[in-house]
Amino acid sequence: LKIxxxxxxxxxxxxxxxxxxxLAAKEFDIEIALVGPEELIEAELKKHGPVxxxxxxxxxxxxxxxxxxRIVQAVRNRRDASINVAMTLVRQGQAQxxxxxxxxxxxxxxxxxxxxxxxxxxRPAVATLLPYSAGSVLLLDIGANPDPKPFHxxxxxxxxxxxxxxVVGMPNPRVGLLxxxxxxxxGNELAKEAYERLVQTKDINxxxxxxxxxxxxxxxxxxxxxxxxxxxxxxxxEGVADYILQxxxxxxxxxxxxxxxxxxxxxxxxxxxxxxxxxxxxxxxxLGVNGVVVIAHxxxxxxxxxxxxxVAKLASDSGLIETMRASLATAAxxxxxxx
Amino acid sequence: LKIxxxxxxxxxxxxxxxxxxxLAAKEFDIEIALVGPEELIEAELKKHGPVxxxxxxxxxxxxxxxxxxRIVQAVRNRRDASINVAMTLVRQGQAQxxxxxxxxxxxxxxxxxxxxxxxxxxRPAVATLLPYSAGSVLLLDIGANPDPKPFHxxxxxxxxxxxxxxVVGMPNPRVGLLxxxxxxxxGNELAKEAYERLVQTKDINxxxxxxxxxxxxxxxxxxxxxxxxxxxxxxxxEGVADYILQxxxxxxxxxxxxxxxxxxxxxxxxxxxxxxxxxxxxxxxxLGVNGVVVIAHxxxxxxxxxxxxxVAKLASDSGLIETMRASLATAAxxxxxxx
Numbered sequence: 001l002k003i004x005x006x007x008x009x010x011x012x013x014x015x016x017x018x019x020x021x022x023l024a025a026k027e028f029d030i031e032i033a034l035v036g037p038e039e040l041i042e043a044e045l046k047k048h049g050p051v052x053x054x055x056x057x058x059x060x061x062x063x064x065x066x067x068x069x070r071i072v073q074a075v076r077n078r079r080d081a082s083i084n085v086a087m088t089l090v091r092q093g094q095a096q097x098x099x100x101x102x103x104x105x106x107x108x109x110x111x112x113x114x115x116x117x118x119x120x121x122x123r124p125a126v127a128t129l130l131p132y133s134a135g136s137v138l139l140l141d142i143g144a145n146p147d148p149k150p151f152h153x154x155x156x157x158x159x160x161x162x163x164x165x166x167v168v169g170m171p172n173p174r175v176g177l178l179x180x181x182x183x184x185x186x187g188n189e190l191a192k193e194a195y196e197r198l199v200q201t202k203d204i205n206x207x208x209x210x211x212x213x214x215x216x217x218x219x220x221x222x223x224x225x226x227x228x229x230x231x232x233x234x235x236x237x238e239g240v241a242d243y244i245l246q247x248x249x250x251x252x253x254x255x256x257x258x259x260x261x262x263x264x265x266x267x268x269x270x271x272x273x274x275x276x277x278x279x280x281x282x283x284x285x286x287l288g289v290n291g292v293v294v295i296a297h298x299x300x301x302x303x304x305x306x307x308x309x310x311v312a313k314l315a316s317d318s319g320l321i322e323t324m325r326a327s328l329a330t331a332a333x334x335x336x337x338x339x
Numbered sequence: 340l341k342i343x344x345x346x347x348x349x350x351x352x353x354x355x356x357x358x359x360x361x362l363a364a365k366e367f368d369i370e371i372a373l374v375g376p377e378e379l380i381e382a383e384l385k386k387h388g389p390v391x392x393x394x395x396x397x398x399x400x401x402x403x404x405x406x407x408x409r410i411v412q413a414v415r416n417r418r419d420a421s422i423n424v425a426m427t428l429v430r431q432g433q434a435q436x437x438x439x440x441x442x443x444x445x446x447x448x449x450x451x452x453x454x455x456x457x458x459x460x461x462r463p464a465v466a467t468l469l470p471y472s473a474g475s476v477l478l479l480d481i482g483a484n485p486d487p488k489p490f491h492x493x494x495x496x497x498x499x500x501x502x503x504x505x506v507v508g509m510p511n512p513r514v515g516l517l518x519x520x521x522x523x524x525x526g527n528e529l530a531k532e533a534y535e536r537l538v539q540t541k542d543i544n545x546x547x548x549x550x551x552x553x554x555x556x557x558x559x560x561x562x563x564x565x566x567x568x569x570x571x572x573x574x575x576x577e578g579v580a581d582y583i584l585q586x587x588x589x590x591x592x593x594x595x596x597x598x599x600x601x602x603x604x605x606x607x608x609x610x611x612x613x614x615x616x617x618x619x620x621x622x623x624x625x626l627g628v629n630g631v632v633v634i635a636h637x638x639x640x641x642x643x644x645x646x647x648x649x650v651a652k653l654a655s656d657s658g659l660i661e662t663m664r665a666s667l668a669t670a671a672x673x674x675x676x677x678x
Contacts, residue, residue, distance in 0.1 A: 133585060146519060180566070183406075189486055212572070212573065234551065237551075
């Protein structure tokens with residue numbers, strides 16, 4: 001298994017991606033192709049001692065910046081950008097997966113251009129696993145599609161179900177629609193129409209609406225929503241976790257008594273919070289393209305990138321793409337299923 | 340100051356609302372009118388000993404249930420429902436504010452029917468204060484308008500600004516649009532159009548887009564969004580807080596060593612978390628109607644209702660409604676400001 005890393009993707013590139021690759025090469029039985037400007041990447045690699053045999057450098061002169069305008073045009077016009085070269089390796093069969101902490105829009109545009117969509121999928125979606133007390137829930141879309149149509153949400157449900165079944169090993173995963181109430185009549189127009197279509201979709205186990213407060217309670221296995229709501233939900237959750245941690249730290253500092261408690265308590269707190277962090281849940285999967293593509297947080301450090309490699313390896317080993325192609329080819333044509 | 344309480348509103352009515360009223364009457368210098376079926380409410384009141392002089396009972400034979408269908412019709416046709424009688428007290432000047440833990444849709448329909456909208460406001464919005472390390476942020480809308488138009492979001496920004504200035508005492512509050520990126524071009528169609536209009540609105544201090552992760556960081560004072568996204572953001576945050584607390588409790592139980600830490604640490608944890616809970620932030624304000632209306636959580640207990648009374652008292656004392664009428668009458672007519 002060879003994984004191509006966009007070594008220039010992310011706010012901390014190339015330092016943290018290269019470091020993450022070195023760590024991942026030690027931890028997993030994988031080969032890694034570091035894609036980026038050859039001299040720069042090789043210089044960065046040398047800082048970590050002798051280069052492991054499983055790591056190679058694939059030259060790519062150009063880079064798509066994190067805050068670039070006209071992302072789609074940039075991706076199409078600049079074939080030699082690191083993300084494009086990484087995708088090309090997968091298309092040519094020289095690698096089996098791509099990991100990038102770069103601009104999500106750029107990764108998506110590049111994946112669609114060089115790998116293409118899975119047949120039956122109009123809009124790929126970004127999916128991430130979130131923790132609950134006894135496992136993980138898949139949330140999608142978390143940002144690729146700010147204004148999807150109702151039938152796109154049905155496709156998200158189908159792709160999410162395949163992911164949970166194949167990669168996480170959850171049989172017949174329960175699908176919920178993220179909504180502002182549990183009743184079928186609740187929600188905005190998008191959610192109401194998506195509900196009607198999800199009820200009619202036979203190849204998924206749709207169990208109804210799920211409220212925001214229940215996402216981290218494990219009442220469903222796949223939470224489907226549009227990319228705008230999904231992104232805000234994910235990031236507000238991250239902000240709340242940050243806030244709680246900060247408050248607890250503040251309370252500790254304000255009292256010597258608390259310092260004693262805190263020292264003893266820290267491991268428990270750390271354990272509780274790490275499951276919510278991008279370090280643990282290091283990579284989101286771009287679902288619906290013809291290849292395993294894992295998008296790490298733009299601020300991902302080496303530890304987060306190691307986890308992104310883990311996510312990519314799991315997806316590759318599971319045969320996700322082959323199953324997705326097979327299931328979605330036989331899935332009911334959702335466009336025709338209008339209520 | 341007299342506050343009318345919909346004693347039949349909420350999952351725990353009438354027990355917790357009546358208990359909350361008794362506690363609030365002791366804590367604040369207010370009069371309370373308990374609105375509901377006379378015998379039932381009086382029997383409930385007696386459980387708490389001699390009835391304080393500041394509490395009276397106003398009969399209302401009917402009740403709108405939490406999970407009722409066709410809420411708007413129910414509110415319009417059943418004049419004797421407790422929420423309608425409470426609103427009527429305010430319209431007639433016999434009370435200055437309404438508190439209810441009932442169905443949000445019912446409270447809103449009743450407020451619009453009996454109090455009317457503030458001139459210039461097409462869609463009232465529900466606003467709630469959220470904590471950050473050094474104060475509070477107002478988030479609106481959190482559920483009243485799942486599908487608003489861009490100009491409604493401008494009105495939310497105007498109403499939220501008045502609230503922060505008058506009730507919280509924050510001069511020239513910074514307004515942010517909840518979005519999936521900080522750049523102007525980010526977001527769904529609604530957010531992009533709302534951004535253009537907010538930039539052009541002169542009577543507010545619009546500072547740009549704010550991402551989900553920044554809501555609890557105090558980078559702005561007013562966070563504006565549609566009622567679908569706002570509700571999901573609020574409730575996912577609540578779910579994440581629940582999850583963290585549960586994880587920490589689990590970690591404590593798993594080790595005797597942690598128990599020692601936990602006992603010492605508990606007060607800090609409790610202090611950190613209570614700011615995120617509905618008990619502390621006990622009431623959301625319905626803004627844009629001609630009267631102070633505070634909506635408590637459907638599961639509000641007596642302590643949460645005491646806080647809802649506090650929120651109602653603050654708004655009433657501040658002269659919020661008068662200021663809102665005056666500022667929005669002179670505000671630029673936002674419908675005409677289409678880009």
